[in-house]
Amino acid sequence: MSATILSMEAVSLSFKDKRVLNNLTFAIPRGEAFGFLGPSGAGKTTTIKLLTRQLKRDAGRISLFGRPIDNATSADYERIGILSDTSALYERMSIADNLRLYAQLRGASQRRIPYLLERMGLADDQKTLIKNCSKGMRQRTALAAALIHEPELLFLDEPTSGLDPAARAEVHRMLAELSGKGCTIFLTTHDMAEAETVCDRVAILDHGAIAACDKPEALMLRYARNRIVVKTRTRGTVETSKDAAGAAALAELLEAGEVLSVHSDEPNLEEVFLELTGREF
Amino acid sequence: MNASVRKLGALMGKDVTDMLKNPTMIVCIVMPVAFVLLYRYIMGNVGGSMGMMGGADMGADADMETVEGLITYVLLNTALCMTIGMTSSAMLVYGLAEEKEKHTLRTLMLANVSAEQIMLARGLVTLVVTAVVEALCFFVSGAPMHLFAPYMAIGVLGALPIILLSLVLGLASRDQMTAGLYSVPILLVVIAPMLSGFSPMLGDIARFLPTGGAASLLRLATEGALFGSEAVLPLAVTAAWIVLGLVVFKLLYRKLATDN
Numbered sequence: 001m002s003a004t005i006l007s008m009e010a011v012s013l014s015f016k017d018k019r020v021l022n023n024l025t026f027a028i029p030r031g032e033a034f035g036f037l038g039p040s041g042a043g044k045t046t047t048i049k050l051l052t053r054q055l056k057r058d059a060g061r062i063s064l065f066g067r068p069i070d071n072a073t074s075a076d077y078e079r080i081g082i083l084s085d086t087s088a089l090y091e092r093m094s095i096a097d098n099l100r101l102y103a104q105l106r107g108a109s110q111r112r113i114p115y116l117l118e119r120m121g122l123a124d125d126q127k128t129l130i131k132n133c134s135k136g137m138r139q140r141t142a143l144a145a146a147l148i149h150e151p152e153l154l155f156l157d158e159p160t161s162g163l164d165p166a167a168r169a170e171v172h173r174m175l176a177e178l179s180g181k182g183c184t185i186f187l188t189t190h191d192m193a194e195a196e197t198v199c200d201r202v203a204i205l206d207h208g209a210i211a212a213c214d215k216p217e218a219l220m221l222r223y224a225r226n227r228i229v230v231k232t233r234t235r236g237t238v239e240t241s242k243d244a245a246g247a248a249a250l251a252e253l254l255e256a257g258e259v260l261s262v263h264s265d266e267p268n269l270e271e272v273f274l275e276l277t278g279r280e281f
Numbered sequence: 282m283n284a285s286v287r288k289l290g291a292l293m294g295k296d297v298t299d300m301l302k303n304p305t306m307i308v309c310i311v312m313p314v315a316f317v318l319l320y321r322y323i324m325g326n327v328g329g330s331m332g333m334m335g336g337a338d339m340g341a342d343a344d345m346e347t348v349e350g351l352i353t354y355v356l357l358n359t360a361l362c363m364t365i366g367m368t369s370s371a372m373l374v375y376g377l378a379e380e381k382e383k384h385t386l387r388t389l390m391l392a393n394v395s396a397e398q399i400m401l402a403r404g405l406v407t408l409v410v411t412a413v414v415e416a417l418c419f420f421v422s423g424a425p426m427h428l429f430a431p432y433m434a435i436g437v438l439g440a441l442p443i444i445l446l447s448l449v450l451g452l453a454s455r456d457q458m459t460a461g462l463y464s465v466p467i468l469l470v471v472i473a474p475m476l477s478g479f480s481p482m483l484g485d486i487a488r489f490l491p492t493g494g495a496a497s498l499l500r501l502a503t504e505g506a507l508f509g510s511e512a513v514l515p516l517a518v519t520a521a522w523i524v525l526g527l528v529v530f531k532l533l534y535r536k537l538a539t540d541n
């Protein structure tokens with residue numbers, strides 16, 4: 001296994017009396033796309049804030065590039081790109097001017113700007129002032145700004161929120177490419193399909209604690225209910241299991257001429273999520 | 282070092298671009314100049330009639346000189362107070378508050394820009410713009426050219442404590458509404474020397490306010506007595522406010538910049 005880029009060990013955090021993160025432990029190797037899932041208020045953004053030094057933990061250890069986070073230098077932070085849930089751009093400046101600003105701040109080549117504008121589908125709108133941009137355009141610009149210096153480690157807090165399906169798919173392609181080039185990605189999302197597509201591994205956070213952490217396929221195998229759903233003529237929707245008893249029940253329905261349709265309830269991450277958190281999101 | 286210079290340049294460029302595209306900021310820049318113009322017009326009329334009245338029973342020459350000296354002082358003092366109040370303070374507080382409210386400040390810091398760099402860029406841009414507006418006010422006032430250098434030196438010195446305090450106030454504002462609220466007391470303090478002609482008591486207090494030192498120095502300059510012993514107290518007052526501004530800034534800015 002390659003070197004650990006980012007890790008938390010028994011990290012806890014409270015706001016006043018409220019425990020928000022409880023004993024979090026995980027380690028992310030270089031090049032991994034790690035998904036952090038959980039219902040609203042589970043503590044995803046708070047975790048990113050701890051990892052990016054916007055908040056101080058109460059207890060535990062956090063390491064960044066293999067060293068304690070408290071020793072991280074400005075040079076370390078030049079290797080990181082962050083898209084936070086409140087990332088904001090200058091309203092009275094254009095999309096391209098905002099990217100130029102961040103390129104200059106990061107010491108990145110201005111030549112990256114046309115490439116990113118193109119990939120984000122913003123090339124035609126690059127002269128539009130941010131105040132005249134839609135939510136999705138702003139989000140894509142903010143994402144481009146976070147990527148401008150080709151970071152080795154990316155923190156993305158709900159990067160595709162507000163994006164249409166085409167833009168979302170393009171962002172997924174870009175993240176896959178970055179990941180392929182060795183960029184480590186820490187991503188939060190409410191979109192289980194996104195987590196399945198983009199992430200090598202996901203952690204499901206519930207009430208500030210990690211309920212499960214594994215490859216998406218492994219989680220689906222472990223937690224998915226193995227069911228067959230049968231729509232019948234007079235008995236409504238019938239659920240059976242994928243085993244001998246289920247097969248017998250299905251045979252009986254078939255003989256009675258009741259069956260309208262049979263669906264195999266394929267395991268998906270959404271189901272795992274609901275199973276683990278017991279909540280809609 | 283190289284990287285901090287690069288970042289400082291980027292930040293200052295952004296601050297200037299944003300300022301020129303923001304109507305509120307333009308008002309803060311234009312207002313002092315317009316005010317001095319207006320004052321000059323009013324004072325010109327008043328001064329003219331005063332000169333004529335004085336001319337009836339005294340040596341007209343000497344008296345005209347005193348009246349003109351007084352008018353020059355009032356105009357230049359108005360120029361400094363208004364510029365420092367509007368450009369060094371209100372514009373700065375408002376601009377920083379907007380960065381806090383819209384989360385662009387936090388976004389900059391997440392891009393590995395330090396609070397020091399952001400503050401330094403804002404402070405420098407504000408200082409330069411203050412100097413430019415002060416210079417414009419001077420030319421509009423019609424004051425004699427030999428006063429330009431001392432006036433500018435006094436203006437820049439007088440703006441320093443206000444810029445430092447305004448940086449802190451701007452960071453302390455949660456949004457532009459709060460910024461408007463915080464700007465009022467500081468504006469009153471800054472323009473107090475302008476109003477001190479109305480009451481001797483106010484004048485006595487105003488001498489010790491942040492721009493009071495600058496106002497006294499300006500008066501000495503128009504009287505040609507800037508390099509006398511009388512300049513020591515106002516210089517000390519100004520220096521004390523600069524030091525106080527530095528201390529307050531140093532103590533608070535980092536905490537305020539990272540506050541939610």
Ligand SMILES: Nc1ncnc2c1ncn2[C@@H]1O[C@H](COP(=O)(O)OP(=O)(O)OP(=O)(O)O)[C@@H](O)[C@H]1O
Binds near residue numbers: 085
């Ligand atoms: N500054 C704060 N003071 C007090 N409580 C806070 C603060 N910030 C966050 N919290 C609390 O911490 C909990 C976790 O919040 P967080 O923003 O991390 O959730 P999240 O998982 O990112 O949710 P979402 O999916 O809606 O973005 C919430 O209960 C929230 O109320």
Ligand SMILES: [Mg+2]
Binds near residue numbers: 046157
């Ligand atoms: Mg969040």
